[in-house]
């Protein structure tokens with residue numbers, strides 16, 4: 450502090466004063482104008498982060514009033530830039546880091562969290578596969594924060610009960626280890642045995658320190674995503690967003706998309722054939738969940754599995770391939786014995802899919818030739834390029850509309866704007882787990898579910914699919930409009946609570962006697978709202 454500033458502060462005992470005519474203005478509009486004056490997504494992210502620190506109530510008020518503008522900044526795609534640059538844009542402590550060096554005393558570290566046992570929902574990442582951006586190590590924290598902002602904005606979870614955690618276990622990305630500003634531990638990631646020990650201690654400690662907590666695993670690399678879901682799904686109240694949340698949201702969009710595509714083709718729903726381009730945690734998670742599309746129609750497991758084809762970087766996945774990773778085996782084809790099919794065009798010609806889903810992280814993998822081929826074999830092709838962020842999306846919406854002459858039924862992981870084609874406006878869907886996880890988490894919290902069961906996840910998808918209004922249905926949408934996310938999350942949470950009751954995992958039996966309408970009203974009444982302060986800035 451300079452000498453003059455120091456003496457000035459000594460000389461002025463008064464506290465700062467709000468400008469006298471401040472209340473003649475709407476401060477929320479000022480905040481929006483300030484936000485819009487920033488030129489890049491990252492600058493907007495930093496601005497919003499500062500606003501949240503200065504005045505969280507105002508931050509959530511502005512978020513709730515401007516979801517379509519603000520979610521793409523706090524969440525995909527801009528949160529991807531925030532993570533990639535986190536060590537450089539860092540301003541203040543947020544969230545909780547638990548490092549590999551805390552092994553042996555993780556409980557003590559968790560006990561430092563200010564909310565203590567009041568915490569209800571944690572999003573936990575180890576930073577090893579952030580969106581499609583790879584291993585970002587300790588820079589992964591903003592993904593947990595962004596997801597929790599959606600819990601708060603989208604479902605109405607109370608901010609003080611949310612807990613973002615980044616497990617700092619090292620990184621295999623060399624450029625971070627050598628970056629002088631990198632905020633994480635400078636070492637390679639541990640081997641499986643060491644990581645398992647850490648995760649076992651961590652999850653036990655989470656249960657002890659936060660007995661009411663739901664844990665959402667987020668953006669773990671594929672092997673670990675499956676591994677820790679299997680290890681903890683019956684011991685802890687937890688789920689994996691990339692496997693189950695994505696599976697659920699895509700099942701939901703697919704239920705609506707298949708209805709449109711089958712009606713256009715005049716074929717039964719059960720004739721759908723789905724090709725997955727990308728067979729990681731998300732691809733296989735979604736493929737497993739989409740089995741329910743067929744089983745709900747009455748098909749047996751084998752028949753349902755036969756409608757699903759998976760592709761990875763080596764081509765169509767077949768059972769005879771050597772060294773096939775465990776998670777790819779279930780959908781590996783046993784009915785193809787020709788030469789390996791490696792090009793997407795050849796695979797489409799062989800499979801003749803009604804739906805092409807991308808979870809590959811390969812930008813523009815759905816080329817003009819691919820999209821036109823899909824349109825030539827389907828009256829209304831279903832094309833869901835689901836990789837995030839936009840920079841890794843398999844095809845842009847405007848191209849998909851143009852190359853299919855508007856017939857495409859489209860949902861992408863990251864947001865796209867509506868496009869006009871030959872005088873008609875087309876609206877894309879956003880097939881992102883953000884529609885689902887807030888409702889699953891809220892339902893699990895309110896019912897105090899011991900575990901999160903498959904049927905809770907499936908019922909969440911069915912509730913989301915059924916939540917479209919007449920107007921949304923007549924616009925051929927496959928997901929509801931995001932502006933309604935609070936209502937939708939309440940409907941999903943209600944369905945999740947009912948499923949928890951059916952599975953007898955609800956520890957809170959109070960809702961069992963409520964009618965569906967009364968339960969929905971109860972859930973809505975539980976949603977936290979920022980108090981409208983007329984937006985007087987906090988001093």
Ligand SMILES: NC(=O)c1ccc[n+]([C@@H]2O[C@H](COP(=O)([O-])OP(=O)(O)OC[C@H]3O[C@@H](n4cnc5c(N)ncnc54)[C@H](O)[C@@H]3O)[C@@H](O)[C@H]2O)c1
Pocket residue numbers: 578579580581582670671690691695698726727728729730731732760761762763764808809810811835836837838841861862863880881882883
């Ligand atoms: N929309 C959503 O809600 C949502 C949810 C979860 C994940 N995702 C996105 O899905 C993507 C994948 O996530 P993941 O965890 O499964 O990652 P991952 O790295 O485990 O999986 C990527 C898969 O793509 C395959 N692949 C890579 N290059 C390929 C190529 N050239 N041709 C064909 N296949 C190729 C890989 O073999 C692998 O099977 C990410 O971009 C992520 O952001 C989206």
Ligand SMILES: O=C(O)C[C@H](O)C(=O)O
Pocket residue numbers: 524525579580581668690691836837862881882883
């Ligand atoms: O974070 C998202 O936008 C969706 C998903 O969880 C992902 O990993 O891409």
Ligand SMILES: [Mg+2]
Pocket residue numbers: 580667668690691
């Ligand atoms: Mg994710």
